[in-house]
Amino acid sequence: MEDMKEVIRQYVINEYVEDDSEIQNDTPLISGGIVDSFSMVSLKRFLENKYHISIPDEKATPEAFDTVDKIVDLIQEYIKG
């Protein structure tokens, strides 16, 4: 679980952060303006490819993607499912 959090946190930093902002597992990504809701699609596709899951569009909401912690919860749901 911690590994997964670190993978996602690193992806978010590489993909979206263009200054030296710190990203923690509970940093608000979308409501905090770090990830444009437009750019969420690559995060979703990255997660789907990486963890061999399919997240339905209606579940990939800005709320569900707002922190690393929440993203991990969502992934767990589909890995288990």
Place this chain on the structure above:
Amino acid sequence: MGYTDQTRAMYREILDGLKEAGIYKEERYIHSPQAADIEVEFPEGSSLKKVINICANNYLGLSSHPEVIKAAHEGLDSHGYGMSSVRFICGTQDIHRKLEHMLTEFLGTEDTILFPSCLDANSGVFEAILTKDDVMISDRLVHASLIDGIRLCSAMHDTYKHSDMEHLESKLQLHSDRRLKLVITDGVFSMDGDTAKLDKMVELCEKYNAMLLVDDSHASGFIGKTGRGTHEKYNVMGKIDVITTTFGKGLGGASGGCVSGRKELVEMCRQKARPYLFSNTIAPPVVAGVIRVLEILSATTERRDKLEKNTIFWRENLQKAGFIIKEGDTPIVPIMLFNARLSQNFSRDLYDEGIYATGFFFPVVPQGQARIRTQISAGHELHHLEKALDAFTKVGKKYNILGKTKQEIIDMYGM
């Protein structure tokens, strides 16, 4: 009555909040035609002030050119004032199609369709040519009107870091399974004045079988050796699938825009683009004016050459004076001040010195990147630029920022 006191108070609170945040926009009333020298009433009710305009999109100085004005007059006389119709009902005159043919020739494309504005072109083009099976991949700094158009389209959307070709390539790989891929960029980015790397982008698009759309609003008429746009500058004419552009900047500055590119994509816009189908055609005098602009620009490169010379003078001398400017070679020259309040004060002091240039700050540009954006024109003579340079230097000295580094300015004024 639905508009209650409570509703009114709610809106007042929002508007007051904008004022408190320093992001409330105020208009300055210009009493003269658009040109290098203008007469401005500001604030409202004050007497007219003669100032040098250094923040218009009037890149080629054609907004009030006598030949363009004459052509618009003639167009008004021969083709009337308005069409009272959208294009496909009874709003298409011979001159509308003539202008489309001329733009096709000028931009080196296959066909062109006019829109009431480039904002309309950008709003309509994506939904007309893409479906939910496709993907749009846009630079993170594209113009607001492209973002609006992207939002209106059902295709998947992703972004790449500004002008980062490796990142774009990774996105093209990520989305390789989509039916169609459309890469979207500005030709010249309006806030920084830098240009998209169209040669690299064409290469990538060919490699990954993607289409390329370029909004060349801040380029048409003056970027490239004969002013055709960024595709000319990067030697990729004929390889851009869609160009959108405006007639509201270099090409006369009135209004209107177009989608120009692959024949079938233009035809799709003619069948499906909502701003084309549901909004009036461009007024005949404007069409006649733009036709004259294209005739002028096709006959000689004199105006874009003068603009290039003016731009070099302005960029070199600002740097010599000790300002930090965004590097580049376009007539959009941002002078970096970093602090929002400083940019507002600087602009106000310039105005007192007879120079009209606007401060830009968050949210228009990223936090900590406040600036004065200047835009050079072929309508500027050397004396305009020298006077502006004197004023900038005087105000720069007042705030003690000349020759200072970014960090030193931030240390003095904050981000």
